[in-house]
Amino acid sequence: MIFTVRGPIDKKQMGKTLAHEHFNWISDEDFACRMYFDKEYDESYNQEVYDKVLPILSELSASGCQTIVEASPPLGGQNLKLLYDLSKTTNVNIIPCTGMNITKYVHSIFQENFVLQLSKKWIQDFEEGLDVIEDVCIKPGFIKLLFDRGGVSAVDEDMLKAAAIASNATGMPIHCHVLEAKYMTKVMTILEKMEVPPCKFVWAHADKESNHEMILEVAKKGYWIGFDMIREGTYEARKKLIEHAVAHNYSHQVILSQDYDLYEESEQENGIKKYSAFFNEFIPYCIESGIPQEVIEIIIIDNAASFYDI
Template sequence: MKSKIAYGGFLILNTLFFCVSHAQNDSIATVKGFINAKSLGVSLTHEHVMSNFGKPSDSTSFYDESRLMKQVVPYLKGLKEMGIHSIFDCTTAYFGRRIDLLEKISDASGVHIITNTGFYGSANDRYIPKFAYQLSPAELAETWTNEFFDGIEGTSVHPGFIKLAFDSGEPSEIDQKLVEAGIITHSKTGLTLAIHTGENIQAAYLTLKLLNEKGVLPNAWIWVHANKVTDDKILLEMAKKGAWISLDGVKADNVEGYVQRLSKFKKHDLLHKVLVSHDGNGFPAGGAIRQFDAIPLHLIPALKNSGFTQSEIDQLLIDNPRKAFMPSIKK
């Protein structure tokens, strides 16, 4: 708990110093250390460098490290050659986050990797640790806040965002507790909330309600997997309120649909509230790569053919990720 005594023993002073310092420097945490956010460059905002999603919760931390490195590092090097500079890794604790491996992969590939704090509440709660049910939102938030200030799992690596998730249907008590804890964490750290919400519109409106109750602005929140919502009017409404809309299921065979959706945001002057990514996976439970190269290979050319300017494409892939994830307490 060294961070709690670093500035006169007062966490509030530490919070203010840490957040103001990094806001002034426009810095964001990668697994290799803090960098100026302008150095993020072209960013993929929702990918999994690797994960063990689908495996039993007691085995998600174990990888065949030799196979992992041989498969993932060349792939990320290839992405870098295509112009991808940064990846926001959405694999959480308890379904495959391995800080040590992310450091090695980033070092070997030259790609910036930003990891997360938080717990994953989807998949019928199978990856929520048992102790989370016993803690209050404030106590959970302390766990995640400590990772922000002290580093993750005793390392010098700090999270760059908060990853949470809802199941489908009516939000459960534990899912709501996790989001409440995430909002408290944001209020102490400035970390952005990336919340797997998908087509669960009820959960999206609950998130907005909880943010309002805590006096936190909607731009602290990314609606992850919003591409699964079929009614674009709802997404446009949330974007107008300030939320970030993550259309993160880009594939080679659905690019035209993404061009159409992005054109709607452009028409309504809301392109500045959209993030695009693939939800790919470099090593899904040890299997073949779930590709995350369709944006440079297919989407960018399709956007250009549809009249999107280079400035608008840069906004989607450079400016929006930087603004969405820049740590800043949004009250």
């Protein structure tokens, strides 16, 4: 079962998927908290964002995109009312998440019961739903974590432990932003100790450093790999990563995306073209370069459906 903002769907309904995007990242934590904790939405703000994002989402739909994974955690401004309205208008599936980027001072103050309390909240999000809109109980489809640079900090480690508990309790997969490949060794050690099945974790931004050796090590242990920064100027490098996955037999563990912000791109003159380029330019480029079309289609259709299936 795949959990979207308009309710659960069967994995066969996923179709072509962008597995890591943002509709509108918000840095204002007070604003974000009102949406997450109080279920309060700013309708005038939502209308402004809706009007700018709708043309991009409509073009994506016309280009073949059927599902988008919203990778903004609640404290990144995940806006369920906006996502619901956009999905209802375009019929594009949108998968929301729980999880958040916890500030270090909060962890320092409440460290004693941090892991259990945080996991309890994320389990509650899944069991009771993030919100109810037009009689639809919106459940998160995954847990999103964002780790700092410079190592797996104490708060990162405890967030991962909390996510492990919540994932084991609910079946939600963990989508984890790790920019430096060398720290994946510690991440995997924590996951193994917490007995998280490797199929429930994706290393987001594995293509940031494109460390082939670490990517292969992670994939061999059964974890998922996110090549999710596919943008103009990166096509050849990302195509080579897919070829590496095919050559080493882990292409069935790869998900693809661009990691753009729809609202931010709506402000750009060529925003619509940039956002739809994944389907209109990158996918044809890979096929023309020799990657079999059936392999590409498995990656952008079947793989995401398998990873986000609860």
